[in-house]
Amino acid sequence: MSDTAKYRSYSQFEEFLHNFYSLSQTARIHSENHTLVLEGIEKFTESINSCMDDESLTFKISNDQLYVDDEKLAYNRTTKNLFDNIIRYYDTRSLDGVRLLESVKQASAKEILAFMRLLDISGQQPEPLTWLTDGLAAENIQWVELIKKTEIPQDEESYKSKAKRRERARKDYTCAKASVEEVAQKIKDGKGEVGVRKTVRVVQDMVTNLIEDDEVYSAISTLRVFDDYTYTHSVNVAMLSMCIGRRITLSRRNLVNLGMCALFHDLGKIEIPSEVLHKKEKLNVSEKKMIEEHSLNSSRLLLKLKASPDSKARLLVPMFEHHLKYDLSGYPHADWKKPLTLFGKIISIADKYDTLTSSRAYRKYLLSPDRALGYMFDRAGKDYDPTLIKVFINIMGVYPVGTLLRLDTGELALVVSSPSRDFSKRPLVCILEKENDGSYKKREIINLDERAPETDNYVREIIETYHPSTLGIQPVQHIFSRN
Numbered sequence: 001m002s003d004t005a006k007y008r009s010y011s012q013f014e015e016f017l018h019n020f021y022s023l024s025q026t027a028r029i030h031s032e033n034h035t036l037v038l039e040g041i042e043k044f045t046e047s048i049n050s051c052m053d054d055e056s057l058t059f060k061i062s063n064d065q066l067y068v069d070d071e072k073l074a075y076n077r078t079t080k081n082l083f084d085n086i087i088r089y090y091d092t093r094s095l096d097g098v099r100l101l102e103s104v105k106q107a108s109a110k111e112i113l114a115f116m117r118l119l120d121i122s123g124q125q126p127e128p129l130t131w132l133t134d135g136l137a138a139e140n141i142q143w144v145e146l147i148k149k150t151e152i153p154q155d156e157e158s159y160k161s162k163a164k165r166r167e168r169a170r171k172d173y174t175c176a177k178a179s180v181e182e183v184a185q186k187i188k189d190g191k192g193e194v195g196v197r198k199t200v201r202v203v204q205d206m207v208t209n210l211i212e213d214d215e216v217y218s219a220i221s222t223l224r225v226f227d228d229y230t231y232t233h234s235v236n237v238a239m240l241s242m243c244i245g246r247r248i249t250l251s252r253r254n255l256v257n258l259g260m261c262a263l264f265h266d267l268g269k270i271e272i273p274s275e276v277l278h279k280k281e282k283l284n285v286s287e288k289k290m291i292e293e294h295s296l297n298s299s300r301l302l303l304k305l306k307a308s309p310d311s312k313a314r315l316l317v318p319m320f321e322h323h324l325k326y327d328l329s330g331y332p333h334a335d336w337k338k339p340l341t342l343f344g345k346i347i348s349i350a351d352k353y354d355t356l357t358s359s360r361a362y363r364k365y366l367l368s369p370d371r372a373l374g375y376m377f378d379r380a381g382k383d384y385d386p387t388l389i390k391v392f393i394n395i396m397g398v399y400p401v402g403t404l405l406r407l408d409t410g411e412l413a414l415v416v417s418s419p420s421r422d423f424s425k426r427p428l429v430c431i432l433e434k435e436n437d438g439s440y441k442k443r444e445i446i447n448l449d450e451r452a453p454e455t456d457n458y459v460r461e462i463i464e465t466y467h468p469s470t471l472g473i474q475p476v477q478h479i480f481s482r483n
Contacts, residue, residue: 012047012050012051013051013068013069013071013073014073014079014082015047015050016047016048016050016051016057016059016068017059017066017068017073017082017083017086018082019040019043019044019046019047020044020047020059020086021082021085021086021089022040022043023037023040023041023043023044023112023116024089024116024119024120026040027040027113027116027117027120028117028120032110032113037113038109041109041112041113044112045105045112048100048104048105049105051068051069052100052102052104052105055101055102056099056100056101056102057069057099057100057104058097058098058099058100058147059097059098059099059100060096060097060098060147061086061087061090061091061096061097062096066083066086066087067097080249089123092123092128093119093122093123093128093129093132094128094129094148095128095129095146095147095148096147096148097147098144098145098146098147099144099145099146099147100143100144101142101143101144101145102143103142103143104143104144106143107141107143111139111141111143114139114141115136115139115141115144118132118135118136118139118141119132121135122135126456127456129146129148132146133146165209165212165213165216166216166220168209169209169213169216169217169219169220170220172202172205172206172209173220173235173239175202175205176199176202176203176206176235176238176263177231177232177234177235179198179199179202179263180199180231180234180235180263180264181231182198183196183199183264183267183305184231184267184270187267187270187301187304188270192304193304193305193306194304194305194306195305195306196260196305196306196307199260199263200256200260203238203256203259203260203263204256206238206239206242206259207242207252207255207256207259210239210242210243210246210255211246211252214242214243214246214247214395215401215417217239217242217243218239218240218243218395218396218400218401219401219402219416219417219476219479220239220476221235221236221239221240221354222357222401222402222468222475222476222479230266230269230270230277233266233354233355233358234262234263234264234265234266235263236350236354237262237263237265237266237347237350237351237354238259238262238263238350240262240349240350240353240354240392241258241259241261241262241343241346241347241349241350242255242258242259242262243395244346244349244350244388244391244392244395245258245346247391247394247395248388248391257311257314257315257343258343258346258347260315261314261315261318261319261343261347262346262347262350264298264302264305264315264319265295265298265318265319265322265347265351266294266298267297267298267301267302267319268293268294268295268296268297268298268299268300268301269294269298270301271294271297271301272290272291272294276290276291277291292323292331292332292333293332295319295320295321295322295323295331295332296320296332298319298320299316299317299319299320302315302316302319303316314343317341317343317344318341318343318344318347319347320332320344321340321341321343321344321345321347321348322344322347322348322351323348323351324340324344324348325348325382325383325384326340326345326348326381326382326383326384326385326386327381327382327383328340330383340385345384345385345388346388348383348384349376349384349385349388349389349392350392352376352383352384353372353373353376353392353396356372356375356376357369357372357402357467366467366469366470367467368403368404368465368466368467369396369399369400369401369402369403369465369467370398370399370400370403370465371465373392373393373396373398373400376389376392377389377390377393397415397427398427399415399427399462399465400415401415401416401417401475401479402414402415402468402475402479403415403427403465403466403468404465404466404467404468404470404471404473405429405462405463405464405465405466406462406463406464406465406466407460407461407462407463408460408461408462408463409460411431411432411460412431412432412434412440412471413429413430413431413432413446413448414429414430414432414442414468414473414475414478414479415427415428415429416428416429416430416445416478416479426447426448426449426458427448428445428446428447428448429445429446429447429448430442430443430444430445430446430478430479431443431444431445431446432473432478438472439472440471440473440478442478446460448460448462
């Protein structure tokens with residue numbers, strides 16, 4: 001398909017979805033003879049005729065993406081609200097989509113309206129899919145097939161594609177960690193201006209791969225190594241920050257700048273003695289002051305990087321801000337009057353989340369990822385930008401990837417894919433089985449959305465959540481492996 005043809009198809013598909021959703025809302029509030037309803041049916045029918053070039057027209061949802069006849073539609077600033085509304089609409093009806101058969105072209109306006117109203121009313125029923133199926137049969141509507149919600153596809157090709165993206169993410173992670181470590185060491189060694197071209201290329205590669213699959217990057221940020229916390233933390237914060245930037249549709253250039261800023265946000269910690277950074281006991285006054293000066297020192301050390309003045313200017317202020325709170329409290333203590341920069345607000349969220357969910361020598365209790373999000377959400381408007389914290393929670397899901405779950409079946413499960421829509425709370429998990437040596441083996445992957453056919457109740461319920469390190473579990477070992 002040529003670029004022009006593809007653009008034309010996307011435009012037609014988006015128009016089809018717009019007319020579909022618009023008619024569903026109009027039919028809900030107006031009578032069958034209302035002008036808006038009649039016009040809506042006409043536009044919907046025209047969209048079907050322009051899009052259907054075979055024996056059917058299929059609209060479906062897969063992994064929070066919209067597809068029309070297997071063409072993935074672009075999720076961007078102009079389509080975001082429509083797509084989110086459609087996904088929400090179908091999710092509440094236990095549907096992943098519908099398939100319209102060719103005979104829909106002969107359907108009367110009355111039939112189309114009946115279908116739209118049945119679809120709408122099904123959302124208020126205890127068992128929407130069963131109710132809708134019975135309703136369509138009663139109305140003798142045979143030109144529509146319902147695509148019920150299923151588990152995320154695990155076929156060989158989709159797995160191979162996902163595996164490639166995960167491998168690229170692993171490579172990006174390793175390269176980013178090595179790069180920031182190399183820059184820090186050169187600054188420690190007093191080598192004057194330190195070049196960052198390699199780091200820029202690494203971040204550019206990260207942005208390219210992030211745009212293709214941001215879920216992989218939010219997942220790999222669960223990789224943490226205690227002995228190398230400073231650098232793994234920096235990479236985690238960079239990846240999470242870029243996920244937020246991606247979700248709020250920052251340009252590619254701004255995503256690279258954000259990634260660079262986040263990657264070096266803790267550069268000032270290289271001047272803090274290891275015994276202070278990893279101290280288990282309470283810090284004394286001078287040690288606390290040393291810690292609180294690290295963000296200021298990060299900005300100061302930034303000046304030692306070999307980059308243009310403009311590039312440094314874009315990074316300097318957010319690095320200084322990342323421990324200042326939304327209400328301008330926090331540290332460094334300064335007479336700061338201006339609102340925080342966008343980058344500063346983003347990095348502060350990513351930094352706090354990774355800190356809360358990381359094992360540290362001085363921390364007696366670990367928050368599970370879902371509780372860390374709850375803790376942060378409770379401080380929205382004071383510590384964090386309320387809009388950005390909602391975006392972040394939407395990215396991570398109610399139960400973020402890497403959350404350890406105890407189920408009512410007695411099973412232990414690790415979240416491997418978490419729905420990114422705030423109204424979907426049932427993640428994809430892998431069941432973990434304890435081995436004789438105390439380690440855990442990955443068993444089957446299941447969807448906690450699964451319901452028992454006879455009762456429509458969930459097959460498994462979540463009893464408790466834990467931080468994976470409480471049982472010595474490294475999430476990435478299970479999330480990024482097939483077996």
